[in-house]
Amino acid sequence: MSPWLEKQLHLIDFTLASLGRRKTKNIGLLVAYTLIVFVLASLTLFTHALRSEATFVLASSPEVILQRMVAGRHDLIPPDYIEKIGRLRGVQKKEGRLWGYYYDPVLNANYTFMARPADEVKDGYIMVGNTLARERGLAAHNTISFRSYSGKLFTFEVSAVLSPDSELLSADLVLLSENDFRKFFEYPAGHFTDIALSVANPQEVRNIAAKLSSSLPDSRPILREEVLRTYQSVFDWREGIVLTVLAGAILAFAILAWEKASGLSAEEKREIGILKAIGWETGDVIRMKSWEGLLISLTAFLLGFIAAYVHVFHLGAAVFEPVLKGWSVLYPSFTLVPTIDGLQIATLFFFTVFPYTAAVLVPIWRAAITDPDAVMRA
Amino acid sequence: MIELSDIKKAFNQGKPNEYWALHGIDLALEAGKVTAFRGPSGSGKTTLLTIVGCLSRPTSGRVRFKGEDISGLPERFLTDIRRQSFGFVFQQFNLIKGLSALENVILPAFPTGRPRRELISAADALFDQLKLGHRSAAKVEWLSGGEQQRVAIARALINDPEVIIADEPTANLDTALSKEFMAILEGFTAAGKTVLLTSHDPLVVESSAVHRVVGMRDGRLTDD
Numbered sequence: 001m002s003p004w005l006e007k008q009l010h011l012i013d014f015t016l017a018s019l020g021r022r023k024t025k026n027i028g029l030l031v032a033y034t035l036i037v038f039v040l041a042s043l044t045l046f047t048h049a050l051r052s053e054a055t056f057v058l059a060s061s062p063e064v065i066l067q068r069m070v071a072g073r074h075d076l077i078p079p080d081y082i083e084k085i086g087r088l089r090g091v092q093k094k095e096g097r098l099w100g101y102y103y104d105p106v107l108n109a110n111y112t113f114m115a116r117p118a119d120e121v122k123d124g125y126i127m128v129g130n131t132l133a134r135e136r137g138l139a140a141h142n143t144i145s146f147r148s149y150s151g152k153l154f155t156f157e158v159s160a161v162l163s164p165d166s167e168l169l170s171a172d173l174v175l176l177s178e179n180d181f182r183k184f185f186e187y188p189a190g191h192f193t194d195i196a197l198s199v200a201n202p203q204e205v206r207n208i209a210a211k212l213s214s215s216l217p218d219s220r221p222i223l224r225e226e227v228l229r230t231y232q233s234v235f236d237w238r239e240g241i242v243l244t245v246l247a248g249a250i251l252a253f254a255i256l257a258w259e260k261a262s263g264l265s266a267e268e269k270r271e272i273g274i275l276k277a278i279g280w281e282t283g284d285v286i287r288m289k290s291w292e293g294l295l296i297s298l299t300a301f302l303l304g305f306i307a308a309y310v311h312v313f314h315l316g317a318a319v320f321e322p323v324l325k326g327w328s329v330l331y332p333s334f335t336l337v338p339t340i341d342g343l344q345i346a347t348l349f350f351f352t353v354f355p356y357t358a359a360v361l362v363p364i365w366r367a368a369i370t371d372p373d374a375v376m377r378a
Numbered sequence: 379m380i381e382l383s384d385i386k387k388a389f390n391q392g393k394p395n396e397y398w399a400l401h402g403i404d405l406a407l408e409a410g411k412v413t414a415f416r417g418p419s420g421s422g423k424t425t426l427l428t429i430v431g432c433l434s435r436p437t438s439g440r441v442r443f444k445g446e447d448i449s450g451l452p453e454r455f456l457t458d459i460r461r462q463s464f465g466f467v468f469q470q471f472n473l474i475k476g477l478s479a480l481e482n483v484i485l486p487a488f489p490t491g492r493p494r495r496e497l498i499s500a501a502d503a504l505f506d507q508l509k510l511g512h513r514s515a516a517k518v519e520w521l522s523g524g525e526q527q528r529v530a531i532a533r534a535l536i537n538d539p540e541v542i543i544a545d546e547p548t549a550n551l552d553t554a555l556s557k558e559f560m561a562i563l564e565g566f567t568a569a570g571k572t573v574l575l576t577s578h579d580p581l582v583v584e585s586s587a588v589h590r591v592v593g594m595r596d597g598r599l600t601d602d
Contacts, residue, residue: 281489
């Protein structure tokens with residue numbers, strides 16, 4: 001083995017022995033530091049997984065949704081509107097959609113009611129989202145009644161509960177037949193809420209949106225990528241809120257870790273003096289302490305990250321769930337598919353390991369450049 | 379072997395608390411001999427040894443080691459010389475607590491990159507020589523004063539230096555242990571090593587193991 005390598009092994013050896021000698025300080029440091037990494041990693045893993053989930057779920061939604069506007073507000077699509085669009089090159093399918101919101105006083109929650117073709121949901125039946133089913137205690141073949149906005153009572157039988165895979169977006173969803181939808185909301189015949197257009201070529205989506213805007217000036221095309229971006233912004237915004245709320249705690253832990261890492265005890269200073277007197281160079285002392293910093297920060301990073309991974313992907317991110325997941329009143333329950341972004345890990349690594357190493361090195365460097373003769377005078 | 383010419387050393391130079399510890403020392407020290415520096419506290423003995431042992435630089439004057447001027451060398455080279463050529467036995471022993479005697483002894487050799495196995499066998503040989511083999515795995519804080527000093531001596535010898543510097547080596551030892559130390563000292567000269575030590579202790583300075591006594595007072599050499 002080369003002397004250089006042998007020397008590094010000696011330094012690591014000594015570092016490990018040093019860490020063991022100051023157990024209380026180092027364990028305290030490790031715990032505080034692991035906690036910071038855990039909180040930050042949980043947050044980034046969770047929001048990243050949510051974004052991926054949203055992208056995954058929205059992948060099967062229509063590329064363009066056309067809404068009609070009156071006085072700048074969303075209005076119903078009149079009966080002849082779909083024909084007005086005519087034939088557009090690249091559009092595979094255009095379909096009028098019916099959907100609306102319903103407030104359920106039982107749960108104090110808003111549901112999204114959406115009409116589906118008769119071959120999917122028959123008259124008198126509904127399909128419900130997993131969260132809604134759970135909250136209202138519904139299962140297939142149960143019946144449930146809703147009082148419409150006009151005061152009439154409608155009773156439906158649950159034909160199926162929607163797959164939990166899409167729960168992030170279908171938490172509060174109720175699917176019913178077109179006839180039932182129109183009767184329940186007293187929706188005018190021939191009118192629709194909006195129009196969904198399927199476009200095969202993603203490059204064409206913007207051109208088609210531009211054509212729609214010019215041929216139907218009173219309409220507003222909404223692109224899937226825009227919806228996705230909105231979801232991303234919502235998650236970013238929530239991540240920001242959590243970070244703001246946790247900023248105090250993170251800062252407190254960071255200060256604790258910094259203080260513990262950078263405070264050199266008299267005993268440590270004395271040891272540095274001894275090492276220098278017996279023939280260690282300033283560089284050797286700094287290298288040894290760098291190993292120490294690296295070992296602590298890497299261990300804390302790995303422990304924090306693994307704990308965050310388990311917390312997010314196996315324990316459902318219990319700590320952040322209420323803030324980060326779902327909207328309105330119903331919180332979807334689902335297991336996130338583990339997705340990890342290399343850049344995110346690298347960023348987290350840089351912002352946790354790097355400041356720590358700097359915190360350790362500055363005081364060590366100060367102590368290491370002092371004259372070794374001080375030890376003779378102790 | 380070591381020549382000092384007009385060595386002066388000031389602390390806090392240029393500040394109101396400026397203090398001159400050495401006022402122009404001229405001295406030649408022979409190889410293979412034991413030289414004791416005698417003098418009261420504050421006479422400059424320790425300061426002089428730190429300069430000879432490359433632990434600090436003189437404010438002015440020259441230090442020659444084996445004919446080479448080392449007083450102006452950068453820290454890195456001084457450290458190299460210190461590691462290879464000087465072994466230190468400090469008054470307070472300055473062992474690192476929490477480590478075993480063996481780990482303390484091999485510490486000065488870490489920067490050399492010598493294989494661990496080689497270091498351990500060298501340390502074991504020293505422990506045998508110093509009759510400390512049975513205590514090599516014990517943590518240093520569990521050792522008696524005499525045992526701690528022998529660990530410090532083994533540590534000073536691990537890199538096989540030509541010069542041993544011992545600062546008040548018997549200050550923390552009783553008479554029996556002090557005599558034991560002097561016996562070890564004789565072993566050093568028999569092995570051809572040069573020993574420089576400071577002491578107030580008559581048991582040391584009047585010992586037959588000491589070849590030369592250099593008196594110091596107020597940062598100057600005295601005639602006795």
